[in-house]
Amino acid sequence: MKPLALPERIARILNDCRTIAVVGLSPKPHRASFDVARYMQAAGYRIIPVNPNATEVLGEKAYATLQEAAQHEKIDLVNCFRNSEDIAPVVDEAIAIGAKAVWMQLGVSHAAAAAKAEAAGLLVVQNHCLKIDHRVLLSSGLITPPAQAAGSWA
Secondary structure (H helix, E strand, C coil): CCCCCHHHHHHHHHHHCCEEEEECCCCCCCCHHHHHHHHHHHCCCEEEEECCCCCEECCEECECCHHHHHCCCCCCEEEECCCHHHHHHHHHHHHHHCCCEEEECCCCCCHHHHHHHHHCCCEEECCCCHHHHHHHHHHCCCCCCCHHHHHHHC
């Protein structure tokens, strides 16, 4: 199967992945991870915080690891707010829990981990901001809002 071009891959992820585990989600409102997760939550996506130093973020129970989170939640997308050198174990966990996709935020990339995820059938985006891409594709009509948020898009 031919890999999807980046714009199609991003649109597929945003249309199909409604539950997002955010690895490295900070409970501090001034952090980028908090801002992006809050935006996606307001857009109707379910946010699952993964941070061993937090108990709750954005009204959701925080988990220490993806494996722990996956015991309680079905995770579609793993959004990574970690340093590039820390991505490989996150990707291994994403594969192990059966996630559909891995998203590495701006400034985060790991070629070997991305290749491993793609070989396992996951869609991968590197060095992109989930919030920015969501806004662009939503305004251009290339993605649809999650059903539970349908009332807020009028």
